Amino acid sequence: MQDRFVAHIGGYLPLLRLDRTAAAKALRFAGLGGRAAGHRAVAGWDEDALTLAVEAARALPVSDRLVFASTSAPFYERSHATLAASALGLPETVRTTDVSGSRRCGVGALLDALLGSGDVIIAAGEKRPARAGSAQHLGFGDGGAAVSVGDSGGARLIGHASMSHDLIDIYSSRESPTPYAYEERFVRETATRQVIAPTIGAACASAGISPSAVTHAAVHEPLSGIWRDVAKALAITAPNHAAEVEAQAGDLGAAHALYALALAVEAAKPGDIVLLAGFGSGCDALLFEISGPVAGAESASAMLRQGIVTQDFVRFLSLTGTLDLDFGVRAEFEQKAQATVIERYGRDMIGFIGGQDAAGNVQFPKSRIPVRPDADAPEPMADVRLADCPATLKSVTADRLNYTPDPPFWFGLVQFDNGARVLMELTDADAQGFAIGDPLMMRLRIKSHDRRRGFRTYFWKAAPASRPVLGD
Numbered sequence: 001m002q003d004r005f006v007a008h009i010g011g012y013l014p015l016l017r018l019d020r021t022a023a024a025k026a027l028r029f030a031g032l033g034g035r036a037a038g039h040r041a042v043a044g045w046d047e048d049a050l051t052l053a054v055e056a057a058r059a060l061p062v063s064d065r066l067v068f069a070s071t072s073a074p075f076y077e078r079s080h081a082t083l084a085a086s087a088l089g090l091p092e093t094v095r096t097t098d099v100s101g102s103r104r105c106g107v108g109a110l111l112d113a114l115l116g117s118g119d120v121i122i123a124a125g126e127k128r129p130a131r132a133g134s135a136q137h138l139g140f141g142d143g144g145a146a147v148s149v150g151d152s153g154g155a156r157l158i159g160h161a162s163m164s165h166d167l168i169d170i171y172s173s174r175e176s177p178t179p180y181a182y183e184e185r186f187v188r189e190t191a192t193r194q195v196i197a198p199t200i201g202a203a204c205a206s207a208g209i210s211p212s213a214v215t216h217a218a219v220h221e222p223l224s225g226i227w228r229d230v231a232k233a234l235a236i237t238a239p240n241h242a243a244e245v246e247a248q249a250g251d252l253g254a255a256h257a258l259y260a261l262a263l264a265v266e267a268a269k270p271g272d273i274v275l276l277a278g279f280g281s282g283c284d285a286l287l288f289e290i291s292g293p294v295a296g297a298e299s300a301s302a303m304l305r306q307g308i309v310t311q312d313f314v315r316f317l318s319l320t321g322t323l324d325l326d327f328g329v330r331a332e333f334e335q336k337a338q339a340t341v342i343e344r345y346g347r348d349m350i351g352f353i354g355g356q357d358a359a360g361n362v363q364f365p366k367s368r369i370p371v372r373p374d375a376d377a378p379e380p381m382a383d384v385r386l387a388d389c390p391a392t393l394k395s396v397t398a399d400r401l402n403y404t405p406d407p408p409f410w411f412g413l414v415q416f417d418n419g420a421r422v423l424m425e426l427t428d429a430d431a432q433g434f435a436i437g438d439p440l441m442m443r444l445r446i447k448s449h450d451r452r453r454g455f456r457t458y459f460w461k462a463a464p465a466s467r468p469v470l471g472d
Contacts, residue, residue, distance in 0.1 A: 005149065005154070006155040009146070013307065033137075039247075048074050048127050050070075051125070051446065052126070053068060053070065059296050068096070069099045069124040070126055108278065121147070129321060132323070145259040145262065157287070158287050159209070160203050161203035169190075188223055199277065217277075241267070242260035330402070330403040336455075349447075361419060386442065393435070410433070425445075428467075440465055443462075444459075
């Protein structure tokens with residue numbers, strides 16, 4: 001087998017974290033809610049599986065292929081991988097593929113990339129719906145993870161095994177998009193004895209090692225505590241970093257094991273063996289030997305430490321779509337996107353591509369005649385990507401008359417370091433909001449959502465360049 005490596009890895013979580021204790025208190029009268037400890041990562045109203053995956057993948061190098069993995073992607077028929085490639089500024093020649101159908105689809109795509117050739121990015125994102133009051137509503141979390149595979153890197157694949165097993169622990173469908181879960185004892189016993197432990201054992205045999213040689217694990221558990229039983233059965237003493245992700249952010253679905261892999265490889269030392277296992281309709285288990293740092297792995301642990309904790313259960317219900325609030329007549333408008341407009345300008349919009357004129361001035365959007373005062377005729381404009389350019393806030397308004405699902409509506413004039421100046425929506429405000437002079441970075445977000453036709457468009461919004469530490 002040709003040596004193949006995990007070369008880069010990234011993790012992303014939304015800013016907001018729900019205090020599960022506060023949520024459990026709100027549900028105490030009915031005895032609902034499930035897990036009552038830790039935090040649950042909550043996506044903003046303008047975030048979804050695609051934006052979360054793109055944010056996780058932004059620091060990864062350009063690759064030949066991009067695979068998007070999710071069980072909660074917004075479109076049934078429209079390639080999210082193609083949208084992600086445009087958002088990341090990848091060339092149109094990149095191969096794009098979408099995978100879904102089970103929570104292990106991200107790990108399965110990673111295994112395929114490791115067994116193949118070329119440089120590949122696997123970008124996973126989840127924002128899974130759940131019924132209010134269910135254990136999944138508090139147990140799930142929103143987030144993204146991305147992995148880059150190549151012929152060199154800090155984590156070398158040394159063994160793997162897979163099992164296809166239609167264990168129905170939880171499912172959702174087009175007719176019933178929120179999950180239906182089966183009895184926990186049945187799931188725990190079957191998943192442990194018949195699926196996860198045998199697959200990990202087979203992967204260790206493939207690598208020619210004893211399971212006891214594993215030093216760090218990133219194993220997606222269908223239920224908390226299953227790793228304890230699996231580890232006991234295989235005589236593994238390694239910590240499972242996926243449990244830390246679940247406690248601090250929730251179950252990230254297709255992104256969960258990949259996110260935990262970032263924590264595992266960051267904690268590992270050269271010579272350590274890292275186990276990765278994805279679960280869902282079977283199991284994929286991969287073993288890596290660590291030879292050095294994996295670029296970007298620290299992003300996942302940093303995201304776990306950053307954010308804003310909320311105890312506002314009603315806000316949580318609204319952001320997760322389980323409470324339909326009446327925002328009044330200002331919310332009664334349609335934002336219908338035209339395919340012809342997206343064909344002309346869509347790549348520049350989702351990639352945030354501006355133009356540089358003959359005199360070196362940068363503007364967005366492009367125009368036939370530059371906005372430069374002395375320009376009086378059409379000029380060719382060179383592409384300039386603004387998504388990765390630092391910026392500063394020059395003016396700011398907090399509007400409570402304009403409709404937004406999470407008031408207030410923030411917008412302001414953004415000055416980019418390369419000279420461009422754009423009036424933009426602002427996002428991820430903390431308790432103090434925004435102020436003139438704040439350093440900013442760009443975040444991919446939903447621009448418009450036509451709920452009547454089930455269509456959404458994407459653009460970039462300006463966010464604070466740094467995030468607060470949880471608890472500050």
